[in-house]
Amino acid sequence: MTVQNQKRVIGNLLLENIPQVPASLTQKLRLYQESREYSFADWLPDGRGLLVSTRSGESAQLYQLQKAGGHCEQLTYFSEPVSAAIVRPGASPGEALLSKDNGGDEAFQFYLQPLAGGAPTCLTDGISKHGNPVWSPDGRFFLFSSTMRNGRDQDIYRYDLSTKEWQLAFAARGYWYPVAWSPNGQWATVLHYKSAQESALHLLDVDTGELQSVQSGPGISCREGYWSADGGLLYFTSDAENDWRELWTFSPETGQAERLTGDLPWEIERVAVAPTGEEAAFVANVHGYSRLYLYCRSTRSYRAIEQLPGGVIRNMKWHPERPELALTLDLPTLPANVFVLDARNGECTQWTNATTAAAQPSLVPEPELITYPTFDKAGGSPRKIPAFYFRPGQDATAPLPVLIYIHGGPESQFRPGFLPTFQYYMAELGLAVIAPNVRGSSGYGKRYLELDNGYRREDSVRDIGALLDWIGQQPELDTSRVAVMGGSYGGYMVLASMIHYGDRLSCGVDVVGISNFVTFLENTKPYRRDLRRVEYGDERDPDMRRHLEEISPTSHAHRITKPMLIVQGQNDPRVPASEAEQILKAIRSSGGEAWYMLARDEGHGFRKKTNRDAFNQAVALFLQTFLLPSGEKLEIAARQGTVAQG
Template sequence: TRFGETNQIHWVKMPGGARYQLTFFDEPVSGAKMNPDPQTPGFIFGKDVGGSEFYQLFFFNLASGEYRMLTDGKSRNGASVWANQGNRFAFYTTKRNGRDWDIYVGSIKQPEDLQPVLESSGSWIPVEWSPDDARLLVRKYVSINESYYYILDLNTRKLTQVNPTSEKIGYGSAKWAHDGKGLYLTSDEGSEFRQLKYYDLATQKSTVLSGHIPWDVNAFDLSRDGKYLAFVTNEDGISKLHLLDLKTKKEIPLPEIPLGQIYGLKFNPDGTKLGMVLNTPKSPGDVYVLEMANNKLIRWTYSEVGGLRTENFIEPTLIHYETFDKVNGKPRMIPAFYYKPRGKGPFPVLIYIHGGPEGQYRPFFNSTFQYYLNEMGIAVIAPNVRGSAGYGKSYLLLDNGYKREDSVKDIGKLLDWIEQQPELDASRVGVIGGSYGGYMVLATMFHYNDRLKAGVEIVGISNFVTFLEHTKDYRRNLRRVEYGDERDPKMREFLIKISPTTNAHKITKPMFIAQGLNDPRVPASESEQIVKAIRKNGGTAWYMLAKDEGHGFRKKSNRDYYTHAVVLFLERYLIGNQTTKK
């Protein structure tokens, strides 16, 4: 949580107890992984410098309050996972060549003696140690639609594929069964959605556990004794918690849980409590604990909202609007979350486009949205255009490769929907988005320039070819799977054709561009070249460059400056001299 300039790690001893800050760095930290060995109390965390994403791993000793770096200080490292005995940990690193993710194992007592256990091409991630700590479950990630699980024998270094098949499968989470005889995992094998399954290692057969739920299982956790399995489904963008009795295979009734997002599922060591984070459009994320004995949900933390009255915050309505193509003879419907200000309108509109592109807008708490709604009278609409996750793997593939601009057409049809709403002002519509959402903002601006007033683009792609050529080595092949391979002449020609830099002359409405100088994903050159192109054509382009940030703004001072600048930009170019009735 962040009570100062950056996110740091805090300790809370009891429900509603005072927080005790443990780390005090200028840079944000993440991923506190507690050592299961009580004789060595402490946790591993990750930290980079200036948003570079070259994360280093550190061990924080809770007994002494001291910390030490475990990795080389140069490469990208992450996904640390403790052995069950707490004497070893595994993680991935790019230290071999800066491109491939190898897996290393080491001990906090001798971090200088880290040993590679898997060196191979591609992106490999350690997932979990087997109950006897002799094997390591690892994942090879290719794309959101294609990944592979393997079991690595730590003595022989032999890799054994889990569920070998010729079908491309998109796997999610996976965990060992408590007896080591099988795995619980999520996958879209034979289904549009990621289902929860049990995979028997001896028979190599899978049993579906969530087949009755036509939505993705986003996350799950197992109690250490193997009695319970908790999982969260993503149902049209809203989280729903399920608790399964693994002996009876029946769901256990749960107390009422606030409608919103649920993440960070974790059973305590003896399986009597289930921790989670709950986040709603009206309240920031807070830690809750479900006590299994009495089926009560206990709140542990109380996030602050600066003295504001949360009952005045506005919740979105889930809508669906028709787009340009059909499914089974009927118009395809695009889901979107619509935040409507109080009052009569007509309200100016800001369309928020998520990144990814395989992301999904889900209604988390967003203080900036609430400011737009309550203080500026701006309606916010967040669509999940084709290519978004959460709606089945066929929907996810609808914008790949040469179908890239079909998702932009979905925004065009949203503009049609806005024109039909009497409370909305179709003459005052803007777009905002970051990363791939930044590309979507630029593409929407040049395709529908005459229907828009302004655009805000954060760390966005302005030219697919230069992006693919200059994104960091360890990301390049992953992005080629999604966008296309720029080394292929035909694909290169297409990518250049649809890139915003090629079409910048069509953008005549004001733009706000924001960028982190150290961005390893979308280099700062992507923002600089589109700003230059728009200005060269006589257009208006505000440009903010944060020199100590990367892919987005994580430091409060930079975030505040950006937020205030965007408010000023929207006041001038979206709202203009018009006011809405309240």
């Protein structure tokens, strides 16, 4: 029997078998969708204020902010979101270099935007992927990475603003990108990223192309690479002497490298060096939360900054003249805001006012960090998998239905930032949400990171099985009502979980997920292919190809017997839309039920508000339909005002 799929087109969205979303659900969810966050981009010229990013209409745009709590003056008006921006040093009037793509294709182009307003000028070819721009100290040049040479390798180029021309500064196989220019303008730190487990740090003579190694080697992963104000030291992170990356310094004069944080048992993930004075700020990843430290070069000591609340720090940079550090801080209970820390007295000032209409921050439940045992052992004891457990408020009725949320990557980590959709799931649907960091996640050291590589791919899926076992031991959770949701690699994990544990799951949501590792590796953009082969295996090897085919969800789609929601961006350069289309066809061919949403103007995830709102509405309706029993659906409808009260 042929099943007729109901298709609708709304704007740039193609919907298949997704029912009309009730107005009551849309209205209730709107409170959560109207949250607004802010992100720090850079200091304005002479440090007179901040350049920040926040949503304007459909997408994130740039704003100028002259003082804490002041009015944000909009600078850019693109239909596409602006992904990053850095202010040009010494330019008068001021200018900023920004990047954006088209429809989520990630072929980022650079634009020079006058800070006084006016139209930006595109500086790049409009075709290739460009990234990681770094200004020279005098603001005449910037270095950047690009695929211009062959579409596969990412080389390093130098752009001259005085001539409006670029030239190839360094070319080699693989992914190379600049980090920082030395104060004297001769050298730039560059990274050769080979995989999440291995990356090498070098010094590049910008004029001659000469390359000098700072630290490299099999199994060594370096990051960062920022100069002290006098150019005498380079600050970077490395796991050369430990299971996690630590803060190091390197002296270009002596060629000696030194560990600074060997006594901290956490991954160092972010570094910023003051352009004046002798301080460096660095961030430790403490079980997913960020902890900020300040290092003093003269005393060779560091101290933790206790004034910041627990959350996730992003995008930090020092004031060009004063010991003030601007940063983005994302809290579990409030959307991200921009703060400025005064290193002289430890005072931390909030510059922006992120908003959420759904609930007061004091009423938003914080997640609990838990661990649960999995199938294998570490150090003679059952290996523990970390997870964040979001519980609804005290008035929720137990046992609670559960949503398992699996992050992508896999070399990534679920971290406790603000997620308005989670707040909706808890407050309006009465769901508990559990976000595990299964093996292969970052933030827990390189041994944990490598536990799912190659032939061990399905071990991470078994970690989800162990989580289902743990859920079954919790009296407040309902083992008969469990859904799983994830994006990218997390989408693969959803499909694999529905195959292996479908009898224990009610439904699944796959967002831009991998459905077949062979076709994924063959069709992902060429500049990503070798990097992904290190993680998943090389499909050109016959034995590995057979293994990848065997574990791919398309090979077992007939075992997916519970409802699925599949979501995809048409322009995705990472996981092509063909991955969604082939699993959708396979599930339906086997008689399975699948809703489908395709955005024609998005890529690897939805960034435009209209599309994102429609996606969130579809997910909410899907979970309400397949995870909640009819009695709870009536209660929800009554709360939303769609059932007459007698």
